[in-house]
Amino acid sequence: MTTRHGLPSESHSVFDTKTIDDIYAEIREVYASSKMPWVIGYSGGKDSTATLQLVWYALASLPVEQRHKPVYVIASDTLVETPVIVDYLNATLSQINQAAKAAQMPVEAQKVVPQTTDTFWVNLIGRGYPAPNQRFRWCTERMKINPANRFILDRAAEFGEVVMVLGGRKSESASRAQVLNSHHGKVTGSRLRRHHILTRAYVYTPVEDFTTDDVWTYLLGVASPWGSNNRDLAALYRSAQSGECPLVVDDTTPSCGNSRFGCWTCTVVTRDKSMEAMIDNGEEWMLPLLEFRDWLADTQDPAKKHLFREHKRRTGQVSVKDGKLIRGPYKLEFCKEILRRLLDTQNQVRAEGPDANQELISAAELHEIRRIWRTERQDWDDAVPQIYAEMTGRTLDWLQDDIGAFSAQEYRVLDEICQEQQIPTDLVARLLEQERQLQGMHRRAGIFQRIDDVLGEEWRDETTIREAYNIPLLAAVEEAGS
Template identity: 60%
Template sequence: MDGNSLAALRAEIRDIYKSDARPWVVGYSGGKDSTTALQLIWTALADLPPEERRKPVYVISSDTLVETPVVSRYIDVSLERIGAASLEQGMPFEPHKVMPDVDRSFWVNLLGRGYPAPSRRFRWCTERLKIEPANEFIKSRVAEFGEVVMVLGVRSQESATRAQVMSLHKIEGSRLSRHSSLLNAFVYAPIADFSTDEVWTYLLQEQSPWGNDNRDLVAMYRNAASGECPLVVDDTTPSCGNSRFGCWVCTVVERDRAMEAMIDSGEEWMTPLLEFRDDLAKTQVPDDKLKFREHRRRSGTVSFIGDTARPMPGPYTMTHCRKMLKQLLITQKDIKASAPEGENTTLITEPELHEIRRLWRSERGDWEDSVPRIVREVLGKDLNWVSDDAVAFTADDGELLDSVCAENGVPTELVVRLLDIERASHGLKRRHGVHTGIEGAFRREWRDIDEIVAERIAKLGDSGQDVDADELDDAEDAEGVTQ
């Protein structure tokens, strides 16, 4: 990409920007591609007279709340600089950080509801943590302006799938494409034809207009790749930039090589994060899933894998959720003590802790009120917990109920569910939902797993089949876990 090509691209950016009144929304992740796209747009619009750059350009960055701390800090600093430089230079850029609602956050779903750690076949996190928050922002701008143009740092060379998707939604005779799912949203990809080498060459030759040092970005990629970005001299030389930054807790990949490389490059304080992530990944080993997870689905039913007597794993057990929450807080405490000044060391927020407590108390029968106790044990403090009403049950009530149910041969969990249904409707004038809730409780499977499996084996007889590791790994029932 020579100087003439860049000049032509900047001219194209200016022409598209001036062609209509639709605001632009630039997706900015802090990575090399989105940085290149934003920097090109900035320098292109800077050549317009002030009266021609009135149309807003929103710069949005998704904060999943579980970003790798080093990357999170880099993005936060960058957004601050973008906002300050835009005001100082009279540019139309407005930075915004979008985040998932507390109810949709990673920890509320993993710990609160017991969703299993994401995997390649069950990646429930992407939609909730990244796509939904960004789409909500875009929809709000569509509602305000009628239409918007999304500017993305996507490139055809990233993958054949990416190239196919970009081509599929292309508008004939236009540089814009239709958004694949959002009405009245269009996509402009200014660096679609850039190679990885051209991206790095551009970043190292062009200064950041908002005051970043692009060499810091190169260093982040170099550290994550556990090696230097080589000088590209021919087509056989591997280029820098194949590393992927993402959530520190990601279990979609077998190993988090980027975080391992960062630790090897001097960020030893992140070691507890990697250890927690690796422990979480162990819960996804097919043969071990039922050690950590319920044999019932969230709906209360039991499903089996194919024609076998192997139960389909459901959500994490309450015992394991308590264990993970405690370890997460210990990890947070450890990195707060060792992280360099300025690093973001908050792993789970107070609103998330409050929501997890609410879910455990209202949906999972946590009469002992575990969250405040765990927080107190690990952090040595109490949060501003919401006091329960007079009909709340306690750990002592739970012990008494256990003994009574054992004497009468009734599943304790069933009685807990029935009492929680009654408690939730206490004081309401209209109680029409109580009977529905009670009927639903009795439709759930409350028997012991051994009894259920024995019945299944007897039913299958000689027709039962064995299940291999690949089938176990494939048998992730998203609906059963999340609904």
């Protein structure tokens, strides 16, 4: 069954028992019940838009002097959001701030982003983390949970405690209903519940009893107070046939891979139907993004993993389970290929898309990737500046190492010596790097532990390891996968 808006319908409407004015009154009551500031999670999707709009209209009816505490609106930008949505979010947050100032509302909207060391590209290209999947969704905590929680904890440190206002609804899923119906953490006599991880945060979900139909009925019947067009939002959902990616503050939130409000790099789902829908609806310039995403997803094919990934883990140890070698991070050479393809994709979307300066990877991320490759992955070639110049025809203000980093020529000499002595070249390279990093230090505490850690890693080659663990040799694995 669908509504007159062409969107899914559900029974048991919240409006069977409450009016909009009743809901506004409840919000005002919760707002006035404490001195804690509010932090509203906003994604630009239907549920968070309805939540923010309800709060806005509820508080707007209060006298200015009773709007006594700040309401922070935060939108999570993973830095790999779909470009169309980034533009939409930036414009909407600007509208919210302008409208709030004009109406003397205590509302302040801003984006939260991951730290440079936690971004998608720094982890994938720099450290070699494989493309995320259902069993290893390393991206969610680093790119969504941590930035949002860092903002919330900063406000908690400033004010003592905070109220997180989220757009969770019972009708979203059985698991969401279970959480919202649970009495665990509920504050007696209040609509608030304690956050199950953040000890100084409470949670308030004003739309928890709304059905999907209720959300659209409200949004399409009540104009946006900051000047957005909610009918455009409804059209966005119809054309994408997708859901919303809410603010993520814990690991119970499902992947946003099927959502238009998610990351264009998401490989947790088999197909990015949302991006496909965008392209089908006229955004052809996004095709290079989809092709890059599909190419990255292909590296998850078990039959091809040995082509892209190291035989040992990032810890330097080998992991064998049920007679199979559990592969580690992407090989450095493949990470170089990812970087080349990413910069080529960036060139294409700049040439074909609406923004000639579209940035898929930032200068700060490139600098951090270079640092990781140089200090952790024995990139004596110093490949990042070379690849960047090759793919863009430009250069960045690269940091010059005044301690004297090793060069590609020195690595070739070292490799020749190590081959003669039958010693793993990367083992000696790692030891030399540990020494280099502490060169010039007044105190060299920890150097022996560093050396011991390097020597404690697994330095046998893959063939030797497979023979030691009685695992089929790589040639047999390749033949079985062909």
